[in-house]
Amino acid sequence: MYIRILLLLLPFGAMAQSLPLTMDKAVEMALQQNKGLQSAATQVEYYRYLTKTAGEVAKTDVSLQYGQYNSYVKNDNHFAISQALPFPTVFGARKQLSKAQEEKAVWFKANTQNELVYQVKQVYMQLLHQKEQKRLLLHQDSLFTTFARSAELRYRTGESRMLEKVAAEGRLNEVKNQLKQQEADAAIFTARLQALLMTNDIPELTESGIPEQNITITADTGVIKNNPYLEYLRQDVSIAEKQKQLLNASIMPDITLGYFNLSLIGTPVDAAGVKMATGSNRFQGFQVGVALPLWLGPMKARVRAEEKQRQAASLNYDNGRTLLKGEYQQAIEQYIKQQHNLSYYKGTALPNAELILTQSQLAYSKGEISYAEHFINMEQVLNIRQGYLQTLLDAKLAALYIDFLQGNH
Template identity: 30%
Template sequence: MKMTFNIKTDSILFKHTIYIIAVLALITKPINTNAQTNLSLKEAVETGIKNNLGIQASELESKMHNQLTRSAFEVPKTELSGTFGQINSNAKDKNLGVSQSFNPFQYGAKKKWLNENNVAGQLKVKATQQDITFNIRQAWNTMLFYTKQNQLLNQQNLLMEKFVRSASLKFQTGESNSLEKTIAIAKQQELQQLIKQNEAKLWVEKSKIKTLINRDTDFSPADTVFAPMVTLAVADSSRLKQNSNLQLAAQQIQIAEAAKKVEKSAFFPDITAGYAIQSITGTQEINGQSVDYDNALRFQTFSVGIAIPIFAGSTIAKTKAAQSNIEMQQKNAAYVESQLRSQFQQQFEELKTYQSLVDYYQGTALPNAKKISTNATKAYQNGDISYVEYVQSIETALTIRLNYSNAILNYNQTAITIQYLIHQ
């Protein structure tokens, strides 16, 4: 009996010990670092500009162009030469020389060309940042749109749940047939499918944002208010000059002009300067006296020469091609500006149209939707209207609210496009 008592006591103690260890393990378990965090649009844009891989690539390209500006004064390789043997007589002599060629007319032109490419690299960074900001804003606005759509659909689903319960109760009490109950269930299931579709679309937009800002963990929007944005009051197309893509197109003209000067610098001669020292073994007359010299290096010479481009056909062709490139870049810059101006005017006209539509919904349609929904619910509960009229009424109210959120989506997307065009 004593042995049995000890085993039982030990077993109880063991179980209590295990229980305490399990509780301590749950208490001391590290917090999940992958928990969702709140993120605002401003933070998303700032994170995107900092972490986006496309921007980082353009920054590295800009860094490369900046580093290349130091390569303008590129001097050709220095030539070292040696001659050995019977240079001046039967005696064995040697001649050592060094020469250097360069084109002083080319360095300034090449420096200018590299500097213009460096400016273009910086503008490309700005243009990439502008594109990423635009894409983040568009995806963020669409994300809020689907969030709002789901809110409206879930509110409608609550109404349909009450309708299903009411229809089921009427069917059980014999006040209605099974058709009313079937329609109620079908309408609710249809709503639930729409909610699932919206949730999938919402996930897609959040995934876009995570890719744009180079983020692995999930997030929740800090502010889910979906309302029309504050935009410009007047169409000021002069602000298009701030658009980075237009500035980059204009910079391509500067690069092309600088490249032409580099090609033209090839028409100027190359200059060569040299120095040599040699031995002349034998007897030489110096100041009227005969002097015997061994084969030691002692006699020095200096040389200067120029290389003239006599056969300049290739350089002429390259210069003409460079001029054609200038004209092409000028046409392209004019085309980009024309496109931006046209797009700006179109977007501004669309903005006014969507503004009018938003005003209509805020002033007339939404108040009517609220009245329709409230009155239809009361009337159906009191038995004043049929289930068909009730379903039609609340669906009409829902359609108005959904169309209003669609109007906000279109208004905001247009406003974001205008912000992109004027680099705001």
């Protein structure tokens, strides 16, 4: 019975593995399976547990003293328990520092996720671009195959010279070589996607080509405030500040609390005939002490050093914010540039390319133009189509980069 159930489930499992891959599904797989992101999540848990150690104190000292410490009696005993405690403000400073470290780990995870999603989308778009490139090259292969056959026929019938035939075959072979290069590029991007998704099985991509995307852009660089990398850098400033507060608190005296319980066995009577203590008599008390820092110079130097560390972290944050603003402005300009380029291709270049190809094929078949003219026309059409595909990719990548900088992933 169980074997039948397994056999029924196997086709479904195989079918599920072969389902087409969408970009959203690829992102979902990466978020679930990427080891780098899992490592970042584990770091958050590490600092979360570390926060609970803020109340840690030194080990309790328990001691026993036994022997002749009061008289000739050899079985006197003395029990003592003592505990050293830092100044109470240290506990609060430790907790604040631990929380800042945990917060930094949280933003590190968020930044890792933002980068991972961007990389997955970027590689996914490159694979879609490769699909369109392959489709274009196969079309060109068909065109140049027809061209080569026509040139062969014209050569056999004496209508053209050997040069036309050789040039046509040479260009056809070049297209075939470009197809091999395209296959290699597709394999490279597939391997990258496999590494990001942590899988050896990449199903067929759902989209047949790169979808156009119009995003709402703003020149206000303040939108990058949501980028997790900035928050990650900001936490370094907070950590340095909390570390400084902890060092300041550590200058305060440590406190020692203790309790003792002992016997004071003496001779049966003293000179006046009064009974002395026996083993059943216990004497107890408590002790309180402080540990004072007699040499404050090194401690204050640590505080000053941590202040410099805070200043360095603050400057690093300001530098990171300035660089991100610059990157965002460049990304906006790049996106606008590619959108204008797309408008040119769709409105002018692509329609002209179709017209050039149609008219050139017709004129060449009627003998109205030479092979050289036809060859140049076909090259122009190919360059226009390849330029459009590259512009489409560049526009999409620019949009993805803007989202990445805004922390929208």
